[in-house]
Amino acid sequence: MPTDINLWPLLGVAVIIAGFILRFNPMLVVIVTAIVTAFAAHFPVDRILAAIGTGFIKTRNLPLIILLPLAVVGLLERHGLRQHAQNWISTIKSATVGRLLIVYLGARQLTAAVGLTSLGGHPQMVRPLLAPMAEGAAEARYGKLPERIRHKLRAYAAATDNVGLFFGEDIFVAFGAIVLMTTFLREAGIDIEPIHVALWGIPTATCAFLIHAWRLRRLDRMLERELGGAAPAPATGDDVAVKGA
Amino acid sequence: MTLSIVHLYDLVGGILAITAVMTLRDRQHPKRYSSAFFWGLYSLVFLVGDQLPPVWVGIGVVVMALIAAFGGVGVGRHSGRSAADYAASAKRLGNKLFIPALAIPLVTMLGTVFAKYLVFGGTPLLDPKNTTLVSLGVGCIFALGLACWLTKETPVQGIRESRRLTDALGWALVLPQMLGMLGLVFSDAGVGKAVAHITTNYINMDVRFFAVVVYVVGMALFTVIMGNGFAAFPVMTGGVGVPILVGVFHGNPAVMAAIGMLSGYCGTLLTPMAANFNIVPAALLELPDKNAVIRAQVPTALTLLTCNVFLLYFLMFR
Numbered sequence: 001m002p003t004d005i006n007l008w009p010l011l012g013v014a015v016i017i018a019g020f021i022l023r024f025n026p027m028l029v030v031i032v033t034a035i036v037t038a039f040a041a042h043f044p045v046d047r048i049l050a051a052i053g054t055g056f057i058k059t060r061n062l063p064l065i066i067l068l069p070l071a072v073v074g075l076l077e078r079h080g081l082r083q084h085a086q087n088w089i090s091t092i093k094s095a096t097v098g099r100l101l102i103v104y105l106g107a108r109q110l111t112a113a114v115g116l117t118s119l120g121g122h123p124q125m126v127r128p129l130l131a132p133m134a135e136g137a138a139e140a141r142y143g144k145l146p147e148r149i150r151h152k153l154r155a156y157a158a159a160t161d162n163v164g165l166f167f168g169e170d171i172f173v174a175f176g177a178i179v180l181m182t183t184f185l186r187e188a189g190i191d192i193e194p195i196h197v198a199l200w201g202i203p204t205a206t207c208a209f210l211i212h213a214w215r216l217r218r219l220d221r222m223l224e225r226e227l228g229g230a231a232p233a234p235a236t237g238d239d240v241a242v243k244g245a
Numbered sequence: 246m247t248l249s250i251v252h253l254y255d256l257v258g259g260i261l262a263i264t265a266v267m268t269l270r271d272r273q274h275p276k277r278y279s280s281a282f283f284w285g286l287y288s289l290v291f292l293v294g295d296q297l298p299p300v301w302v303g304i305g306v307v308v309m310a311l312i313a314a315f316g317g318v319g320v321g322r323h324s325g326r327s328a329a330d331y332a333a334s335a336k337r338l339g340n341k342l343f344i345p346a347l348a349i350p351l352v353t354m355l356g357t358v359f360a361k362y363l364v365f366g367g368t369p370l371l372d373p374k375n376t377t378l379v380s381l382g383v384g385c386i387f388a389l390g391l392a393c394w395l396t397k398e399t400p401v402q403g404i405r406e407s408r409r410l411t412d413a414l415g416w417a418l419v420l421p422q423m424l425g426m427l428g429l430v431f432s433d434a435g436v437g438k439a440v441a442h443i444t445t446n447y448i449n450m451d452v453r454f455f456a457v458v459v460y461v462v463g464m465a466l467f468t469v470i471m472g473n474g475f476a477a478f479p480v481m482t483g484g485v486g487v488p489i490l491v492g493v494f495h496g497n498p499a500v501m502a503a504i505g506m507l508s509g510y511c512g513t514l515l516t517p518m519a520a521n522f523n524i525v526p527a528a529l530l531e532l533p534d535k536n537a538v539i540r541a542q543v544p545t546a547l548t549l550l551t552c553n554v555f556l557l558y559f560l561m562f563r
Contacts, residue, residue: 005442009562013470014459016427020517026524027416030423034430040436049303051430056306057294059425060254063418064280066379066525067257067411068385069349072392074406079325079396080335081342087335118353118377122526128346131530152541154420158526159541160516166510167549170503177475180374181502184479192499200503203560207552208507212545 012037044202078130080227086136087130097153098220100214101160102128108164109209113171120161124232131157142227157217160212167208170201249372253382258291264408268321270288276319283312283411284411287419300416310423313416321413324403338395345392349384356380368501410529417528417535421521424472431471441484454492460485463503465512465550472518474509496561504557511553514537514546 012033019029031052038048044204071079089095111119120126134153138145145153167197172178265285268274271374294302312318328342334341363370371379389403413420431437445465449455460481467477486505490496513519514538522539534540 005437005438006435006452008435009431010439010443012431012434012436013440016518024417025491026420026517027310027423030427031310031314034427035428037434037436038430043434044471045299049307050299051303051433052306052426053297053299053302053304053432055426055429056290056302057299058429060291060294061250061375061378062421062425062521064250064253064257065258065381066414066418066421066521066529067407068253068382069388070410071260071400071403071407072345072349072385072388073338074410075389075392075396075398075403076400077347079342080331080333080405081346083331084339084342088340115357116354116379118357119350121350121523122529124346124349127431127525127529128458129343151530151534151537154530154532155527155537155541158530159545160536161526162514162522162538163545164476166513167507170507170510177478177506180475181482181506182479183548184482185487185498185502188483190487190491190498192502196499197367197503198313198498200497201507203556204504204507204549204553207556208545208549209553211548232358232515238400241372 006041008036008040011040015175037083039116059100060129065121066123073123073128082132085132086139090140093148094218097134097137097156097223098216098218100133100137101130101216101219102232105160105164105209105216108161109168109205110234112165112168113205115172117165117172118167118171122158122161126158126161129163130217136224138227142223145227149223156216160216163208167201167205171205247369247372248379248383250378252293253378254291254383255329258288260404260407261288261291264288264411267405267408271321273322274319275378276317277321277536278511279312279317280319280321283309283318283416306423306426310519313419318415320406320415325410333472337341340548342397347397348388348391349381352387353377353380353451369493372416413531414489414525414528417520417525420524424520425517428473428476433552434474435466437476437480439473440470441480444481444488445484445488450489454558456485456489457561458554460490460501460505461508461550461554461557464508468509468512469516469518472513472516473519474513475507477509477512478506490561494562497563500541500557500561504553508550508553508557511546511550514542 015036016029016033019033034052035048038051043051090098099169131154134157135145135150138153176209178197181197182194263282265281265288268277268284271277274280286309290302356371357380360369360371360373360380361374389400393403394401399425413461444459448459462486463481464477468482469473471477480527482505486501490501491498513522517524517536526533527535527538
């Protein structure tokens with residue numbers, strides 16, 4: 001049993017949890033955590049700064065997926081994309097928020113499972129299309145939505161994209177996580193076939209679909225209960241535009 | 246010529262530099278100088294970051310974090326359009342508006358799938374190491390062209406709109422990268438080893454069901470801390486999975502790996518550390534509560550985690 005393990009870097013874990021719970025600015029929490037952790041590992045100041053700098057350069061690929069689509073999405077929004085998405089969904093009479101999101105959940109899982117993870121995402125799919133459609137589907141039934149409900153629908157749209165992606169991509173054999181798992185286990189002396197890891201992901205993926213779809217149906221019932229009494233006054237384009245601006 | 250991720254860094258660096266200049270020239274901006282400085286520093290990270298000494302970049306990152314922490318990143322003045330304008334162009338363009346929006350994922354997908362056939366004179370057109378991101382870049386440029394053509398706008402207006410959304414996101418845009426950096430500092434400092442040491446030495450795992458619970462919940466908790474299931478997997482599988490579930494109880498390792506990783510993903514649904522999935526969308530959808538997306542995910546994640554305990558227990562030891 002190794003006895004030379006330094007447990008002090010765990011202080012960093014405590015700092016980040018405390019920081020998020022006490023609701024300090026996350027940027028501040030992260031930088032303080034990085035400094036505390038590195039300091040606890042007995043790094044000198046220049047090595048702390050170098051570790052932060054190197055880490056920041058190595059992860060430059062992370063914001064690309066958000067930054068690149070912004071110009072297109074912004075330009076289309078300026079010309080009413082979100083309003084049109086809302087109007088378009090309201091022409092489908094059977095559409096409810098729950099049904100729309102369940103269909104999206106299933107499609108996202110299935111496409112991710114065959115490796116098409118880029119057919120979705122928050123900047124290019126959820127903000128310009130999915131969230132406005134969810135709002136549009138609710139407005140077509142219940143008229144103008146209270147802000148609280150509107151925000152809830154948007155959060156559910158984002159959540160549905162995440163659940164669909166996470167519990168779809170892991171079934172795809174060539175996905176990075178599967179490569180990582182089989183490589184790690186091979187180094188530990190255990191040989192497994194990537195296809196087996198992919199297949200054993202299916203039970204959890206199925207449960208994820210059933211659980212989240214059930215919650216989306218409950219969302220529909222909640223909307224019916226809270227807003228069902230109101231007279232269904234179809235939203236006009238003008239109403240929507242004010243909110244979208 | 247191969248289109249690589251470096252071109253995307255240059256592109257994004259250029260857009261951020263223009264954003265910084267536009268911010269500096271925006272006289273009605275409440276935090277004109279500090280915001281411009283913030284975006285200017287960030288653009289340098291993309292334009293010349295890999296040529297600077299790491300210590301300088303480190304200092305720059307600390308400065309950016311301080312500007313953000315003390316409210317120095319503000320929202321500029323953007324010329325919106327009237328509600329009637331929105332409705333009018335939505336009506337005029339109709340379903341055509343969907344075309345550029347759907348072109349982004351479509352081109353990304355085609356690029357990813359067909360990248361290996363796009364080789365000219367022995368040089369691949371798309372960088373094989375980063376096909377998805379490079380295809381996304383190509384898709385966005387193609388879609389911007391389409392959007393400009395459809396709406397009769399110029400690419401400059403596209404950059405203005407990009408700045409409007411960048412402003413709306415604010416520092417949340419930088420948070421995923423900050424957390425990615427923190428993950429690397431954590432592993433550099435040995436946080437993973439310390440956690441593995443504690444779980445394996447201070448938790449009794451003689452009962453098979455209890456060992457399964459420790460592995461599944463440990464994957465989720467460690468992912469909550471690190472923001473990434475990939476970081477949790479080696480720690481928990483090396484510490485608990487291989488020696489105990491497979492070594493002592495002779496479970497099926499393929500089941501363990503698959504369900505273990507997906508338990509980590511349940512953790513991803515719960516943590517602000519996975520900013521790209523949880524915090525950025527909240528900012529992008531203009532939600533007042535930064536944790537609104539996590540709140541919408543908590544019941545799904547916890548129910549699924551419970552299912553995973555039983556799935557792993559029954560499927561692994563058949």
